[in-house]
Amino acid sequence: MSSTAVSAASGSDAFTADGRHKIGGVILSVQNISLSFGGVRALTNISFDVRQHEILAIIGPNGAGKSSMLNVINGFYHPQEGKVIHKGQERKRMRPFMAARAGIARTFQNIALFKGMSALDNIMTGRNTMMKSGVLAQAFYLGRARKEETEHREFCEKIIDFLEIEAVRKTPVGRLPYGLQKRVELGRALAAQPEILLLDEPMAGMNLEEKEDMCRFILDVNKEFGTTIVLIEHDMGVVMDISDRVVVLDYGRKLADGTPDEVRANQDVIDAYLGGGH
Amino acid sequence: AQAQENGQFVPGLVYRTGPYAPGGIPWADGFADYVSLLNARDGGINGVPLVYEECDTAYNNDKGVECYEKLKGKGPTGGASVQPLSTGITYALMDRVRADKIPMITSGYGRADASDGAVFEWIFTAPVTYWAGADAIVQHIEAQEKSLKGKKIALVYHDSAFGKEPIKTLQALAEKDGFKLDLFPVPHPGLEQKATWLKIGRQLKPDWVIMWGWGVMNSTAIKEAAAVGFPMNKFVGVWWSGSEVDVRPAGMDAKGYLAAQFHGAGANYKVHEDILKNLYEKGKGASDRDKVGDILYNRGLISAVLMAEGIRTAMTKYGNKPMTGEQIRWGLENLKLDDAALDKLGLKGLMAPLQLSCKDHEGGGKVMIQQWSGAAWTPVSDWITPRRDGFLTEMYKESAAQYAKEKNITPRTCN
Amino acid sequence: MDFLYNFFISPFVQIADSPLFFVEVLTGGLLSGVMYSLVALGFVLIFKASGVFNFAQGAMVLFAALFFAGFIDKGVPWWGSLILTIGVMVLLAMTIERVVLRPLVNQPHIILFMATIGVTYFLDGFGQTVWGSSVRVLDIGLPQTPLEIGGVLVNKFDIIAAVVAGSLVAVLAVFFQKTRVGRALRAVADDHQAALSVGIPLKTIWAIVWTVAGLVGLVAGVMWGSKLGVQFSLAMVALKALPVLILGGFTSVPGAIIGGLIIGAGEKVAEVYWADAIGGGIEDWFAYMLALVFLLFRPQGLFGDKIIERV
Amino acid sequence: MLYREAGQFKTSYAADQQIFPILQDRVGIAVIAAIALGVLPLVATEYLTTTILIPFLVMSIAAIGLNILTGYAGQLSLGTGGFMATGAFAAYKLSTAFPDLNIVFVFLGSGVITAFVGVLFGIPSLRIKGFYLAVATLAAQFFLLWLFNKVPWFTNYSSSGVISAPPRAIFGDIMVTGSSAHYTAKYLFLLVFVGFLALAAKNLTRCHLGRAWMAIRDMDIAAEIIGIKPLQTKLSAFAISSFYCGIAGAAWAFIYTGSVEPLAFSIEISFKVLFMVIIGGLGSILGSFLGAGFMVLLPVILTNAPHILGLNIPVDMISHLEYMIFGALIIFFLIVEPHGLARLWQIGKEKLRLWPFPY
Amino acid sequence: MSQATLHAVQTASSPAVAEPILRVNNIEVIYDHVILVLKGVSLAVPEGGIVALLGANGAGKTTTLKAISNLLRAERGEVTKGTVDYNGRSIQNLTPNDLVKMGVVQVMEGRHCFGHLTVEENLLTGAYTRTEGAAAVKRDLEMVYDYFPRLKVRRSSQAGYTSGGEQQMVAIGRALMTKPKLILLDEPSMGLAPQLVEEIFEIVRQLNQKEGVSFLLAEQNTTIALKYATFGYILENGRVVMEGEAQRLMENDDVKEFYLGLAAEGRKSFKDVKHYRRRKRWL
């Protein structure tokens, strides 16, 4: 698929030299978000922007509020204060499925696949929102339903090739090892062809080799479809290498926000998070 | 083996298990014992041995249907007569017996209007129906109260096909005799009746309570009635609410409780002597010796008698061999149990005489009221004759006609 | 119109002009509610301690009662029968653990639920094979007589039942919250495998819970048994306990009592005052509807553990 | 290697998306259909047909219905009996109100009506989950039965509250309900119905609706986050499930027993169907049939076994033993394969594939 | 590390000499009666050693650990061949409870906290098998809180609502509460912030040196795993394809390339990795 990427890249000024989509304007901005659960202040007055086509990393110690931040963005948590502005319009208390339908897909920290279903079906569910055929059509597998099924199946197969999980297509995901499950989950998110992709520790529990592949996938997705990516990751190597910008959270507060190098240099960040090792 | 081939096959749809088993067991024992008695004492009916097989319905309709289907084919002439022992199952079988031409005897249960033999060719309600029972009970109450004008009577009933049967009659009578009828349905199984009885005992305070209950509902009702201090001697149950198993769990609370019966209680009739002599002496009895003569036992016994005498009568016309369903129906429709006949069977006093016909499948059975002394059932009225002519019979006709219409059956002409 | 009157006006009119009767109905309801709680408690125990919805609780009530009454009929003194029955229940618990639960460890809850239904069938069959299906009168000398307190009629028996249930709840509640075993029980309910991994012996744990549940069943059985006589129908009191259970919350011991009180009082009052409007015999479903309404506001029941929703 | 997918390559996704992608399966189905349609009607006795085949088919419909709700959408329900009753009474009202309405439409109509009722009682499922929901569905169970029992309108004011199936025919003169209907006619009529319903169910469960159900079942939060509307999906499951249960109820009343009172659809039925679904295999249409077969056959076998073996056991003992064995078997099967007979069958196939090697 | 343990390590690879604390002999594991996952895995953990179990996803690390701690049955898996000895005694048919009593505890992959219990209650369940009385338990509880201050902050909140990393800490702390002699750590670093990962491995080292606890850890983060381990095994779909002392492994070129990402020209950026490098397998 990189070949197509190149062809896409050539000529148009919407692309950078290496064939990536140029980073555009703000597509989603969170403003003064505060979220607390009973006593626990998970987020306090957090603001940052997500720009189109960029890869934004959110890092921070455990319990800093990273996952909560994602949950706020796709409407699973409702912050007590602050607002989320998506494509210029403020989103009032929305339900998660609306976010999904508005083009925000995500993966989860504790894998949230549909255990009883095969890898393929899991990925197909990612496209459910686009399927329209009615009950009767489905019940008797009439033209429309059949057509739909095959079309979307083809798209999902693309993703399956892309993620190299052809072999386990029909295996119930419950039986897959952790790493592959993470991949299937990514596949499910990609199937929705999202504008913004939220990834919660996609590389946790992977060995180097697999992390490299995963990075490849993320970079390619971003390159191919220009998908904006918000990424939580604890592996600094990965974060520093692939992200355009980094937001650092520390126990609900925003510590820093900038390019990898700026962040790496930031003393607070070193103290609070990176520790001696890096 | 010999018997198997050329005996008269007798199917027994009983329930010795399930929530209603306590009532089902004695009935089944009584029925079984009488059949064994006939075999043991007279070698069957006119030399034709009876081959009896039970099938447990657990008082459950579809199981009942299955039992019926299973047994109806057995023996040389099939299960040529059937007694489902459950109003529910009766309904479930109504169509089938018509199709299979098998007479169904529902003694003291089932569908009252089936007494109209013109429409319900295959169903026999002898000796009495619920409607007749209800009427008899009201007659008794009237006898006690002199006039029913302005009296309050409450009906506590099992909220099912069975429990609803008397309502129509009682409403008609309330109309006629000018008493006020209040209805208190109790949902199956009837474990919980506090509210009902608080209402009856503490608020409504009726002059009489009639109960159409079955199973655990009965003893619970009696207990709760006692708990709200309702006088037992103003509390009449139908025959299915008037057996030992209903009053014993209630202990002394039940003393004085009344019940309508279409047969006597106790084991001091000739037939019981024979049973004890021919079966229990030889250890072949179905029940415990001391349970012989229990209300439900006797009822089972009488049901067996009706069937046996039906067969016997049929043989007078068709000869001494196993009878088919149609033959037995003829037998039943020409059955005549007058005092002489009852005496001969050793049933004198145990049940009232009756005579069936093509038109009348009920046969003019009678009802008596008995009272629980705390140890035994003792009659407190003599045989009451339900007011059939001009009242019940009309109701039967009317209701039967409607059924015929629904099922588009053309009533036969009896003469 | 007429319906509206019967529904919205007349009940309150009735209450107004005989408040004493209302009190009576209320107390009657509350007390019979406690009888449900006795059964519900058994469910709570096992659910709380293994996440299993033990359908067999009703059967266990019948089973225990059958054996107790059976022994007494055999002429064993009541305390003797009690000891024997306890023995039986312990045995039962261990068997169930060995034969049913151990092989099904870490299976989805619905499977275990299903298995307990299997147990129900078995117990129903077994109990009756041993003791037969006819009614057994069970009289352990509990007073049945009604007594009037300030014009309000209450039943001594019910009061005793209330006391028993109350004390049971107190003991169990402490057991679960405060003791080490109690904690282990709750852990098991959350995650069998993890519980294993930290060395919690499911074997013993389950044997314990089921024994306790069996004993609670015995108490319920004796209470209900001496009320209705011991017979197959006893198993059906379970159905009356279910609404209590969801209303109180599957995981809350005190909930079982509160639930019982609410259900009992609610259904009695409804039956007495609203039956005219909507027709009698509503107790059956009313309890469930009542519970349902509560659930809509608290999906985990009044006192149940919050259902954790997290990604 | 009798059973193998190897070598059956799919050249298009369409081909891969057939109901039975594997040849052996297709053959198997064909054979079964042939037997059911061609052989059984000829050989089956009345007893066999009326007490085994027909109830089996009826229960299969109900089982499929519940399997859709519980097995696929993961909403545990104990209201099946109530919904079946709804179907039965709806069918009765329809057929008596419109005497010349074709029985097929009567059944479908009763299904639709039940679907609405199902949706009504499904609404709480948005908030209530798991066993709480299960117990809550009992509200439906008891309320519906009470309703049919109380309101005489449903029974056309029959004093006893019992309804009995009016005689109806298809193709003009072939009676399929009522006393005069021949049992084989009933059987075939029902069989065709079941065939269509099963096919439809199978299709539904492998299209996007089915996937939505399963997603909700496996993890409702995640499902919502990827864009599946929980309420819609759950209600659709309730609707379709109830549709099946409704038809099952109608068939029960009209074709199996011929007459019912509400009590016939008591809570026991609800549990029965639940067993079928679980024993057969949650989330498997095939399982629904296996389960129904198991649950219908077993008791019959158990009750008749003593006779066949020539043992002379008193009936009460028999049915007590029946209870015990039945319970024991349920447990046994769950232990052998918690995912039900269907899964057992699958594993069997996998072993066949590997055969003669152990793995 | 001390000479003694080093010696133990060398012998560990070559059987028959001084018995190691744990010896797994050529075990084979099947799931669901049909899925063959381990095809003869053998390994040994020396008394007081830290052994790393490396390998790609699906290699069988978790399965191996579960086979040792007897948690397989709960997954409908079974050991069909081979033996597992702990202190020279076979432990295959002991219950996990017995094992914990003997000092073998597993930290399960993917947390598995008791969601409804509070963090503290979670930790206390770890002490279920302890018998030395409340005081000792209390002390260890405090120890765990020193290790993970974050947990102390969240001690009274339901574990189900704590963050991924916090749950990971709970899982580890809970295992420590059992006072183990041999800990089977499955992916300890998963989802933990960098400095915390360092800390965890420091804890491992401390326990190992102070209390002489032995470790078998399945870990993806090869770099750090080998940094702390004394000995390592590499698993490739169900077989041990390589074993040796940590240092040696680290020097091995293949390991360098595929597990440490240190190609000849040194560590290269994730950005530049060329796409889907075909894996070199050892089989």
Ligand SMILES: Nc1ncnc2c1ncn2[C@@H]1O[C@H](COP(=O)(O)OP(=O)(O)OP(=O)(O)O)[C@@H](O)[C@H]1O
């Ligand atoms: N639903 C909830 N209820 C109560 N507390 C919560 C809830 N969700 C998160 N928290 C708390 O908010 C804080 C932030 O949680 P979050 O999961 O966002 O952390 P995180 O940054 O993702 O940490 P990690 O890197 O370990 O995943 C944690 O202390 C957690 O306990």
Ligand SMILES: Nc1ncnc2c1ncn2[C@@H]1O[C@H](COP(=O)(O)OP(=O)(O)OP(=O)(O)O)[C@@H](O)[C@H]1O
């Ligand atoms: N319960 C199960 N049923 C069937 N197969 C299983 C089961 N658990 C694991 N497997 C299979 O066993 C193989 C090894 O799984 P395992 O989890 O041991 O790998 P792993 O090395 O731990 O991978 P990871 O590093 O992702 O955790 C995998 O291919 C997986 O498909």
Ligand SMILES: [Mg+2]
């Ligand atoms: Mg997180």
Ligand SMILES: [Mg+2]
């Ligand atoms: Mg693993």
